[in-house]
Each structure stands twice: as structure tokens, then as C-alpha cells.
Amino acid sequence: MAREPELRVVLVGQERVGKSSAGNTILGKKEFDCKFSARPVTLSSERREGLVLGRRVSVVDTPGLFSTELREEMVRAELEKAVQLSSPGPCVFLLTLQLGRLTEQEQKGLKTLMTMLSPAVADHIMLLFTYGDRLEDTNIEQFIRGDKNLQKMLKKCSGQYHVFNNREMGNTDQVKELFDKIDSTFKGKYFTLQPASFQKKLVRWISMPVGYIWNFRSRSFRWISFLVVVCSVFYTVRWIMRWGERDDEIESML
Ligand SMILES: Nc1nc2c(ncn2[C@@H]2O[C@H](COP(=O)(O)OP(=O)(O)O)[C@@H](O)[C@H]2O)c(=O)[nH]1
Numbered sequence: 244m245a246r247e248p249e250l251r252v253v254l255v256g257q258e259r260v261g262k263s264s265a266g267n268t269i270l271g272k273k274e275f276d277c278k279f280s281a282r283p284v285t286l287s288s289e290r291r292e293g294l295v296l297g298r299r300v301s302v303v304d305t306p307g308l309f310s311t312e313l314r315e316e317m318v319r320a321e322l323e324k325a326v327q328l329s330s331p332g333p334c335v336f337l338l339t340l341q342l343g344r345l346t347e348q349e350q351k352g353l354k355t356l357m358t359m360l361s362p363a364v365a366d367h368i369m370l371l372f373t374y375g376d377r378l379e380d381t382n383i384e385q386f387i388r389g390d391k392n393l394q395k396m397l398k399k400c401s402g403q404y405h406v407f408n409n410r411e412m413g414n415t416d417q418v419k420e421l422f423d424k425i426d427s428t429f430k431g432k433y434f435t436l437q438p439a440s441f442q443k444k445l446v447r448w449i450s451m452p453v454g455y456i457w458n459f460r461s462r463s464f465r466w467i468s469f470l471v472v473v474c475s476v477f478y479t480v481r482w483i484m485r486w487g488e489r490d491d492e493i494e495s496m497l
């Protein structure tokens with residue numbers, strides 16, 4: 244019997260919606276940090292893998308799409324890193340939403356992913372609702388039927404969704420159901436990133452270190468770092484120019 248292909252999953256969404264917890268539910272063990280805290284715990288994309296229900300599975304957890312800690316450029320870089328970590332490409336992006344909380348920013352998550360990665364990503368996005376324990380005596384289908392914004396979101400992506408109760412990490416039925424939905428919706432196809440143009444790369448090379456420095460918490464440290472960078476650039480340019488002058492000097496002496 245042919246072995247089932249590896250399932251590569253990337254978890255994306257707002258901060259504290261339950262992405263890392265969902266990653267742990269998929270893998271059936273506590274691989275990602277997820278604790279109740281006022282500040283986000285995940286600040287860079289991380290990959291974990293395992294054998295789940297007899298199948299090789301890799302899960303990449305990412306920081307929040309609208310991060311309170313990272314600048315937009317860094318969020319984009321972490322998303323691109325997530326795609327690379329999921330090589331040759333993720334089968335699905337699980338856009339994670341907390342059941343019962345759909346803010347305007349959360350509704351923009353899809354657009355953010357399309358802008359940051361590529362419009363083609365929409366076909367590989369599935370909505371994953373966490374906090375399934377809140378459903379009580381209703382079900383997810385009924386819940387979606389009652390929310391026009393959710394229906395709109397589903398129309399703009401693959402149309403597929405699933406619900407997790409991360410409080411029941413040992414419930415493998417919810418994981419099996421997710422795998423079945425991924426298989427039937429994406430049929431082994433996966434998302435890849437087109438190489439960026441030279442201009443885009445140049446803008447990123449410049450904006451990445453600037454964004455990185457700007458992310459430092461301490462204001463004075465931020466400014467000192469800027470000064471160090473500016474001075475380094477200045478002295479490097481001066482050194483290169485002096486080099487040319489020295490060649491001229493040597494030539495005139497000979
Ligand atoms: N009741 C309940 N709590 C959850 C569920 N999923 C996550 N949480 C809690 O939500 C908080 C944030 O979860 P986390 O996975 O760190 O969110 P992330 O920032 O999106 O990675 C943690 O306190 C989790 O225990 C769920 O399905 N049900």
C-alpha cells in the first residue's frame with residue numbers, strides 16, 4: 244500500500260487565538276509554548292514534526308499576523324520563513340480564529356496573508372476555529388450560518404473550515420477529521436512562493452535591519468543602534484573612497 248504523503252500545515256492568525264495550542268492538538272503533544280499571558284508567546288516561526296495517526300505531519304507555528312511586538316516587515320519575513328520551513332510548500336494555512344470573537348482585524352487576516360505572501364495563497368487557506376468548548380449545545384455549521392462575515396471569509400478562501408477544542412488535546416477524532424478535510428480539499432497540492440523581484444529584494448534588505456532595530460524595546464538602545472549603523476556606513480564609504488585616493492597617490496609617486 245502506498246504511504247500517505249506528508250501533511251504540511253502552517254498556523255496563522257491573530258495573537259492569542261490558540262495557534263500554538265492547535266499545533267499541540269495536531270501533534271498530540273505539547274511542542275509549542277502556549278500559556279495564558281498578556282503578551283504573545285510566539286515571536287518567530289517554528290517547525291515541529293511527528294507521526295500522527297500513522298502519518299508524517301509537520302506543523303509550523305507563526306507569530307500573530309497583526310503583531311503587537313513585531314513590525315509589519317518582520318511579520319512578512321516570519322511568514323516567508325514559515326513557507327520555507329514547510330518545504331516544498333505547505334498543503335494548508337490554517338487561519339485560526341477564536342470562536343465567538345471576530346474582530347475587524349481578524350476579518351482582514353485573509354487580505355494580509357494575500358498581500359504579504361501572494362494572492363494565490365487564498366486557495367490554500369482553511370479556517371480553523373479554536374475554543375470549540377464554547378459551542379456547547381450548538382454546532383459549528385449553525386454558528387457559521389448565523390454569521391455573514393464568516394460566510395464572506397469562507398467565500399474568499401478555500402471554503403473549508405474546522406473546529407478544535409484545544410482543551411481536549413487527546414481527542415484524536417477532531418485531528419482525524421481535520422486531516423480528512425485537508426486531503427479532500429487540497430488533494431496533495433501545495434503552496435509555493437514565487438521568487439521576489441530584484442527591487443523587492445532590495446527594499447527588504449534595507450527595511451529588514453531598520454525594522455529589526457526599530458523593534459528594540461529600549462528607546463535609547465534603538466537610537467544607539469541607529470547611530471552605530473549610520474557611522475559604520477559612513478566610515479565604510481569613506482574608507483572605500485580613500486582607497487581610490489591612495490591608489491592615485493601611489494601612482495603619482497611612481
Ligand atoms: N478554553 C479554551 N482555551 C483555549 C483553546 N485554545 C487555546 N486556548 C487558550 O488560549 C490562550 C492562548 O493560546 P495560544 O495557543 O498561546 O495562542 P496563540 O498566541 O495564537 O499561539 C491559552 O491560554 C490557551 O490555553 C480552546 O480551544 N479552548
Ligand SMILES: [Mg+2]
Pocket residue numbers: 262263264276277284285304
Ligand atoms: Mg503562539
